[in-house]
Amino acid sequence: MKNLLKLAIVLTSVAALAGCGGDDHPTQSGTNPGDTNTAPGNGNTGTTPPADAQRVNLPLTNYVNVFVGTDVATTGGGFSGNTTPGAQVPFGMVNFGPDTASGTPGGYAYTDSTISFFSLTHLNGPGCSGQGGGGGLLPSVSSAQIDPANQGHNIVIGDGSGKFDHANESARPGYYKVMASNGVTSELTATTRTGMARITYPASSKSNALLVVDATVSTDNHTSGSRPGTITLDAANRTVSGTSIVGSFCGGTWNKPVYFYAQFDTPVTSASSSKNGVAILQFDLTASKTNAVLYKVGISSVSVANAKANLIAENSGWDFDAVAANTDTIWENSLNTIQVDVADPQNLAALSASQQTIAKNNLTQFYSAFYRAFSGPTVYSDVNGDYRSMKQASLSENDGSSFPVRATANISKDDTFQGTNGKTVVPAAHYSSYSIWDTYRSLTQLQALLFPGISSDTVQSLVADAKQCGALPHWVDGSDDTKPMEGNHAPSLVAAAYAFGAQNFDTATARNYLIQSQTDPTSSCNNMLSVGRVSTSNDASVIPNWLNSGFIATATPASSPFHTSSVTIEMVTADRSVAAFLSALPTAGTDQTTINSFFQRAGNWKNILNPQTNTLQALNASGQFTTNANAGCNSACPGTLFHEGTEPQYFWDIEHDYTAVIAAIGGNSAAITRLDNLFGIDRSAGFPPASAPPVSALNGGMNSNQFYIGNEPSLVDPWAYNWTGSPQSAQYIIPQIMKQAFLVSPGGLPGNDDLGATSTWYVWATLGLYPVVPSAPGMAISTPQFSGMTVWLGNGKKLRIETDQQAMLNNAPYIKELKLNGQTYNGSWLPLAQIANGGTLSYTLSATPTNWGTAANLTPPSGPNADYTKSVAAPSSASGVTATQ
Structure with missing residues (x-):
C-alpha cells in the first residue's frame, strides 16, 4: 500500500489529526498514507493544537443526511434547498455527483428519476444556475454511439442508462452510490481536487461494459454538444483527458474551463472518440472478479497537465475503499469540531426509546446543517499553487459557447503578503465559490x-x-x-x-x-x-x-x-x-x-x-x-x-x-x-x-x-x-x-x-448564539438546544456549553440562569473575547418564561460606533453582570 493515497488536501486542515481540536492547517501525518508532498497549497503548513485541545471523536457522519435540501421545501417558501448529494471533502474543489434530468442549480432534484450524467463540480444550494459540470460520465451496458448525423456532437445511449429508483441510492459525506435500472452500480468518492468512481456492471453484461465520457455537457445544459468540449483518448495507456466548459453563474459574463485528466484500471476492447468532446470506452470484464471498472480523475482551472499533477499528488493508487475511508475520516474529524454529548452512543442509549427517536432526529438535523457549512468557499488552486486569474483583459469580449483565455496566477506570487512579523506569508490555497450576500x-x-x-x-x-x-x-x-x-x-x-x-x-x-x-x-x-x-x-x-x-x-x-x-x-x-x-x-x-x-x-x-x-x-x-x-x-x-x-x-x-x-x-x-x-x-x-x-x-x-x-x-x-x-x-x-x-x-x-x-443559521441557533451584527466581535444569546456541547475553537481551546436539561427534548426553551465560568451572567449579548480562549457557559432552563435578561440596564450594545466588546449598553454593579464587561 506504499504511496497508495497521496491525498494532499487543504481541506483536512479543518481538523486532520484524529483526536485534535479545531486548529486548522495541521500536519497531515497519520491521515494520508504515503503522503510526503509538501508543495504549496497542499495544506501541510501549520501547527498541532495545544495539549489541552485533545479530544476523542464521536461517530458523527452517520447523523448526516446529504439528501436534505434536494427538493422544494415542504414547509413553504417556494424554493428548493438546491443542495447536492455529490461526494466532496470539506471545501473541496471537486464535488463528484449526479446531474439529474431537470437541471437544477445544484445539479440534483430528488423528484427526478433519471441521472443525465455524473460530473465533477457542483455548488451547494445556489439560487441560480450556471457553474457546474465538467467531465460528464455515464456507464452503459447496451449500446452507445457517437451520432454521425450530427458530426459527433451528440451521444446516443440505447439502454436508458440513467434511470434509477431512490430505493437503490445511498450517500454519506464524501460518498455517493446508485444502481441504475440497467443494473450498473456507480460509486463515487473524492479528494480535494480529484474524483474516483467504481462502476460495477451486472454479470450479464461482462462482455459489453460501456463508459461514456462527455466533455460537452454541464449542469446548466445537459444536451451533448451544447458546448464545444475537447477529448483526447489514449486507450493503450488507459487515459482520457480534455476540457469542459461550464456556464457563467447567474448573469455573469464569461464561461469557464474545467480541465480534466482521467485514468481507468481496465484495458479497453474498443474505444471511439470525437473531435467534439465525446469518448466511448468498452470493456470486457469476463475475467474480472469484481465486474468493476475503476475511474479516477483530477481537475484544474489551468491545464490538463495540472489536472494530471493533481491526480498524481492526491490519488496515485487504485484502492477505492481506502480513498472513501480516508474521506470519511476527514469528515469525522471536521464534524467533531462541534461535539454534542448525546451523539455519544452511551449517552444516547441512556435515553428512553421515545427520547432516542427525537434525539436522533435533532442530531441528524444539526449535523446535516453543520456538514453543509463546509461546502464553500472551495479550493481553486492546484497542488502547485496555480489557478486561473480573475483579470479579464478585454471587457468587451463575448465568449459565446467558449471561454476567454486568462493568465495563470499562483498563490506563491499573487496571494502572498507580508505578515505582522515581517515575514512573507504564502496561503495554503486560493479559494473560489463565495456567495457573499448570503x-x-x-x-x-x-x-x-x-x-x-x-x-x-x-x-x-x-x-x-x-x-x-x-x-x-x-x-x-x-x-x-x-x-x-x-x-x-x-x-x-x-x-x-x-x-x-x-x-x-x-x-x-x-x-x-x-x-x-x-x-x-x-x-x-x-x-x-x-x-x-x-x-x-x-x-x-x-x-x-x-x-x-x-x-x-x-x-x-x-x-x-x-x-x-x-x-x-x-x-x-x-x-x-x-x-x-x-x-x-x-x-x-x-x-x-x-x-x-x-x-x-x-x-x-x-x-x-x-x-x-x-x-x-x-x-x-x-x-x-x-x-x-x-x-x-x-x-x-x-x-x-x-x-x-x-x-x-x-x-x-x-x-x-x-x-x-x-x-x-x-x-x-x-x-x-x-x-x-x-x-x-x-x-x-x-x-x-x-x-x-x-x-x-x-x-x-x-x-x-x-x-x-x-x-x-x-x-x-x-x-x-x-x-x-x-x-x-x-x-x-x-x-x-x-x-x-x-x-x-x-x-x-x-x-x-x-x-x-x-x-449555518441552524447551527448557531442550536448553540444558542448568533452574530447579529456581522462586523461586531460578539453574539446574541438564546437557548442552547442540547444539554451538552463542546465547541473546539481554532486556537485549540474549547468552549463548553451546558444546560441542566435538553431544551428540545424537555420543551424547556427559556433561560432561568446563565453562568460564564461559574460567575453569574445576565446580559443577552456575549462579547467574543469572553470565550475566545475557551470557557464554560452553564444554563439553567425553564419550561415557562422567565425575566432573565429583561432589565433595561441589560440591553445589549447598539449603535454604529457602539462598543460591542461590552456585554451591555449600560453596565451596572447592581445588575449582576460580571465586572469584566
Whole structure:
C-alpha cells in the first residue's frame, strides 16, 4: 500500500489529526498514507493544537443526511434547498455527483428519476444556475454511439442508462452510490481536487461494459454538444483527458474551463472518440472478479497537465475503499469540531426509546446543517499553487459557447503578503465559490471562529482577486465575478472574518479595497461595479447619490431593476463594516476621520424610515417618499423596493442600530408588537401563546409580510427581541422555527442553502448564539438546544456549553440562569473575547418564561460606533453582570 493515497488536501486542515481540536492547517501525518508532498497549497503548513485541545471523536457522519435540501421545501417558501448529494471533502474543489434530468442549480432534484450524467463540480444550494459540470460520465451496458448525423456532437445511449429508483441510492459525506435500472452500480468518492468512481456492471453484461465520457455537457445544459468540449483518448495507456466548459453563474459574463485528466484500471476492447468532446470506452470484464471498472480523475482551472499533477499528488493508487475511508475520516474529524454529548452512543442509549427517536432526529438535523457549512468557499488552486486569474483583459469580449483565455496566477506570487512579523506569508490555497450576500450573515463568523487559518486564506483569496480584477468581487464563481444581488457585500465578509479571529491576511491591501468599494464610483471588478444594479453591464454607479444624499434614490424609469430600499440597507451595513474593520487595525489612529464618516453613514437608514408609517420606504431624487413600502418582490418584479423580500422582512436588517430603530418606531412595546406580527405570535391570551405560529408565518416566502427563514435577510430577525427587553420571546420563537421550517427530508430546507448560509443559521441557533451584527466581535444569546456541547475553537481551546436539561427534548426553551465560568451572567449579548480562549457557559432552563435578561440596564450594545466588546449598553454593579464587561 506504499504511496497508495497521496491525498494532499487543504481541506483536512479543518481538523486532520484524529483526536485534535479545531486548529486548522495541521500536519497531515497519520491521515494520508504515503503522503510526503509538501508543495504549496497542499495544506501541510501549520501547527498541532495545544495539549489541552485533545479530544476523542464521536461517530458523527452517520447523523448526516446529504439528501436534505434536494427538493422544494415542504414547509413553504417556494424554493428548493438546491443542495447536492455529490461526494466532496470539506471545501473541496471537486464535488463528484449526479446531474439529474431537470437541471437544477445544484445539479440534483430528488423528484427526478433519471441521472443525465455524473460530473465533477457542483455548488451547494445556489439560487441560480450556471457553474457546474465538467467531465460528464455515464456507464452503459447496451449500446452507445457517437451520432454521425450530427458530426459527433451528440451521444446516443440505447439502454436508458440513467434511470434509477431512490430505493437503490445511498450517500454519506464524501460518498455517493446508485444502481441504475440497467443494473450498473456507480460509486463515487473524492479528494480535494480529484474524483474516483467504481462502476460495477451486472454479470450479464461482462462482455459489453460501456463508459461514456462527455466533455460537452454541464449542469446548466445537459444536451451533448451544447458546448464545444475537447477529448483526447489514449486507450493503450488507459487515459482520457480534455476540457469542459461550464456556464457563467447567474448573469455573469464569461464561461469557464474545467480541465480534466482521467485514468481507468481496465484495458479497453474498443474505444471511439470525437473531435467534439465525446469518448466511448468498452470493456470486457469476463475475467474480472469484481465486474468493476475503476475511474479516477483530477481537475484544474489551468491545464490538463495540472489536472494530471493533481491526480498524481492526491490519488496515485487504485484502492477505492481506502480513498472513501480516508474521506470519511476527514469528515469525522471536521464534524467533531462541534461535539454534542448525546451523539455519544452511551449517552444516547441512556435515553428512553421515545427520547432516542427525537434525539436522533435533532442530531441528524444539526449535523446535516453543520456538514453543509463546509461546502464553500472551495479550493481553486492546484497542488502547485496555480489557478486561473480573475483579470479579464478585454471587457468587451463575448465568449459565446467558449471561454476567454486568462493568465495563470499562483498563490506563491499573487496571494502572498507580508505578515505582522515581517515575514512573507504564502496561503495554503486560493479559494473560489463565495456567495457573499448570503454568507456574511452567518457562515463567515462560524468558519473564522472554528477555522481561522482557512478563513484567513479565503479572505486573502478575495484580496488577490481584487488585485487582479480591480475591486473586491461580489459572488465569486470560478474565475468570474457575478452580481446576483445588489449592494456591496465583500466589506461585511472581510470585517466579519477579522472580528471573529481570522486575521492572517493582507489587512493593509484589504483596507484600501474596502474604502475604495464604498467611495469610488469607478470601483469595479472587471465589468462589475462595486455598487451598481444587478446587471452584467457596467451601468451607472450609485455611490455619488449615496455620498451626497445619504440614500439611494429611486431610479428612472420606474421599471429599472433596482431595489432602492434594500440596497440602501446593504450600503448602511457595508459602511458600518468598513468602519469597524478600520477601527480594529493598527492604522486606526490615522484613519479616524475616514472611520467617523463611515460610522456616520451607517446611520443613514433613518433617511428611508417614514415617520408617518414607521416603515422603510424609498426616496426619489427630490427626497420625497415614494411607492408602497410593503410591495412584494421577486426576481421577476423589477421596480419594487426590496430585493427578494418585503419591508417587514428587511426591517430588522439594521441590526447594528437596534436601539435607535426601536426608539424611532415607538419603543419596546411597539417593537415587540411588530416582531410578533412578523412571526405570527398571538399574545392576546398571554405568553407563551396557546398555539404555536403556523409554518406559513415562519417561512412565508419573498412576497409575504411575515417571516421568511428561507432567505438570508430574515436570518437575524428572531434575536431582535433581545434589544426590546423580551429575550424570552427569542427563546420561544427560535426553536419553533427550527422544528417547523427545518426537517430531515429532501424538502427539509426552507429555501436555497446558498453555500451553507441557511444551514449555518441552524447551527448557531442550536448553540444558542448568533452574530447579529456581522462586523461586531460578539453574539446574541438564546437557548442552547442540547444539554451538552463542546465547541473546539481554532486556537485549540474549547468552549463548553451546558444546560441542566435538553431544551428540545424537555420543551424547556427559556433561560432561568446563565453562568460564564461559574460567575453569574445576565446580559443577552456575549462579547467574543469572553470565550475566545475557551470557557464554560452553564444554563439553567425553564419550561415557562422567565425575566432573565429583561432589565433595561441589560440591553445589549447598539449603535454604529457602539462598543460591542461590552456585554451591555449600560453596565451596572447592581445588575449582576460580571465586572469584566
